[in-house]
Amino acid sequence: MATGMTTGDGAGVRDPRLPERLLLAEREQFVRLLRSRATDDYFSVRTCCPGWTVRHVVAHCAAALDRVLTGRCQEEGVFSPASNDRDIAERADWPLTRLIDELDRGFAEAGAVLADRTDGALDAIALGEYLHSGDVREAWRVGGAYGGRSVGPALELLAHLTYVRKSPALTAELGDRGTVRLGVHEGAGEGAGEGAGEGAAVYVGDAATLMRLYANRPLAGSRYELSGVTEAELVFFR
Structure with missing residues (x-):
């Protein structure tokens, strides 16, 4: 700009492709960053999200996009604190590579699903993913938190x-x-x-x-x- x-x-x-553009831009930058630091030491760092480490944030982000892909965003209480905690707990034993792979797939594919919805009701998920990537960058003290090329x-x-x-x-x-x-x-x-x-x-x-x-x-x-x-x-x- x-x-x-x-x-x-x-x-x-509404621009139906806008969430997809944001997700794809973040996939290119954020997923690469996660793969470069895929160790327990990095993923155990605390973030500004109360009670959440980097691993918790990434698990939440991956789960949210998986819900978009599998049509599970209409469940009662979805994205409530309790629902988020369950999603994170389901991934607690996953290797970091599997967790990042799920997030990568979500970034790659969820935008098209959001674009196909005529009501735009889930578009905010894309912005939430962008903001949570900022939470991780901030926790790791790398540049571009809440800004950057996206x-x-x-x-x-x-x-x-x-x-x-x-x-x-x-x-x-x-x-x-x-x-x-x-x-x-x-x-x-x-x-x-x-x-x-x-x-x-x-x-x-x-x-x-x-x-x-x-x-x-x-x-x-x-x-x-x-x-x-x-x-x-x-x-x-x-």
């Missing part, structure tokens, strides 16, 4: 999801990444086109910190300006 470009215009119109499609998907869920209107000024409009803006129709952004709250900072705000991730050490809305009002994933 170059300077002067705006992401979020047209956010009310941040473009991640921002586009966040703009659409915050529109669908009627989040507060926010205009995010991201420097050399341009402007992102999130939530529902005054006077914006389904296309959220011209005139969107009037009366919106304003964020000034980098894309990774913006992702942290919406994902309710730690903000220690970050620098940003936020006016017209509180951090708590922006939280998308709880």
